Amino acid sequence: MRLSWDRILAKRVAAFRPCIRTDFSRLSAPPDTIHFTGGAPPVECLPTEPLAEELARAWRSEPTALWYGETEGYRPLREAIAARLARRGAVVDPDTILVTQGAQQAIDLVARLLLEPGDRVLVEGPTYFGALQVFEPYAVRIEAVPLDEEGVQLERLEELLARQPRPKLFYTVPTFQNPAGVTMSLERRRAVVELAERYGVPIVEDDPYGDLWYETVPPPPLRAFSEDVLSLGSFSKTLAPGLRVGWLVAPRYLMKPLIDAKEAADIQSDRLLQRAIAAVITSPWYEEHLTAARRVYGTRCRTLADALARELGDLATWRLPGGGFFLWVTLQGDVDSAALLPHCAAAGVTYVPGSDFYPDHRPSPSFRLGFTTLSIEAMLVGAERLGRALRAALVEAAGR
Numbered sequence: 001m002r003l004s005w006d007r008i009l010a011k012r013v014a015a016f017r018p019c020i021r022t023d024f025s026r027l028s029a030p031p032d033t034i035h036f037t038g039g040a041p042p043v044e045c046l047p048t049e050p051l052a053e054e055l056a057r058a059w060r061s062e063p064t065a066l067w068y069g070e071t072e073g074y075r076p077l078r079e080a081i082a083a084r085l086a087r088r089g090a091v092v093d094p095d096t097i098l099v100t101q102g103a104q105q106a107i108d109l110v111a112r113l114l115l116e117p118g119d120r121v122l123v124e125g126p127t128y129f130g131a132l133q134v135f136e137p138y139a140v141r142i143e144a145v146p147l148d149e150e151g152v153q154l155e156r157l158e159e160l161l162a163r164q165p166r167p168k169l170f171y172t173v174p175t176f177q178n179p180a181g182v183t184m185s186l187e188r189r190r191a192v193v194e195l196a197e198r199y200g201v202p203i204v205e206d207d208p209y210g211d212l213w214y215e216t217v218p219p220p221p222l223r224a225f226s227e228d229v230l231s232l233g234s235f236s237k238t239l240a241p242g243l244r245v246g247w248l249v250a251p252r253y254l255m256k257p258l259i260d261a262k263e264a265a266d267i268q269s270d271r272l273l274q275r276a277i278a279a280v281i282t283s284p285w286y287e288e289h290l291t292a293a294r295r296v297y298g299t300r301c302r303t304l305a306d307a308l309a310r311e312l313g314d315l316a317t318w319r320l321p322g323g324g325f326f327l328w329v330t331l332q333g334d335v336d337s338a339a340l341l342p343h344c345a346a347a348g349v350t351y352v353p354g355s356d357f358y359p360d361h362r363p364s365p366s367f368r369l370g371f372t373t374l375s376i377e378a379m380l381v382g383a384e385r386l387g388r389a390l391r392a393a394l395v396e397a398a399g400r
């Protein structure tokens, strides 16, 4: 007799989500479709040579790196991360840094430590869908706080913080937000930290894009304003996502349970890679690399925004982000970008619909365009297709 897996599976499995809710494989799109769906550095910005050299060095000079070792992470890497955070205004003790398998594992470990079924969790609306993926299986109530041009809206945040039972955490991406591109102003950062402290709710700050500004350095991470902020980061956007190396800065009190949770999950992150990354990010190459990457992303972002102004300036609005990987476009009127996506895919262009970024999947007139992996030529063609397809789909919808 075959096992009846549907009865055996834990209930939480029903809450697991695919990485993006929209199933792009189901869309019928021509082979030359231009996908504005990515969120990774382009091939030409990957650190192949310096990493290869440093990995070879680590491999030869320290064979014991192949053993089991420190769960909290390689000390020189934690020191290097602390030094980089200090340059951005957040002074942290390397002993309060845990090296993780990307920022995603850091979110997961925080959730393991803090969440119980029925808890309230506050996120930004829209928010990073990968965080929703982590929180949802805990059977928590996720509430979205709207954003404006300076970050999360304070009045609404306070209203939700004040309600009982108190939220267990407030998850925010304050710098070059995924997906909305918004950066929380300095004044708003202070106010958000002050509010969270007043109501006794921890902030979980997700900050993988802070080093990737185009022209102006963003305000310091929220961790600079309070030691109670849990702040996570990643080398996925500055080096490469396939490395799976990120970190979590936590209040000292949480380090022991966090290290225990990390050990239970995967024992440790790759020790050779941690050595190579520590060497790479403390070399002069890294600053040059960041400078070049900022220029590439800034140029692509402006090029796409200019093309959108030509192709759909009368249909939609967007705000130019000061850094990061995404443009958040909002169509005029009461339309659902998810419903329009099949028309766009058929015309050879895709985006991630706004509904994927809200806990309640509400229909959204917005969508996210990721531009980092596309050439200028591809973006120009993509914007032109997008304008044409959206125009046709909106005319068709209005005629119905």
Ligand SMILES: Cc1ncc(COP(=O)(O)O)c(C=O)c1O
Residues within 6 Å of the ligand: 039, 101, 102, 103, 104, 105, 128, 130, 173, 178, 206, 207, 208, 233, 234, 235, 236, 241, 245, 246
């Ligand atoms: C806000 C945010 N957090 C976390 C992640 C996941 O990062 P990592 O690859 O380090 O797990 C991403 C990746 O898109 C992101 O945008």
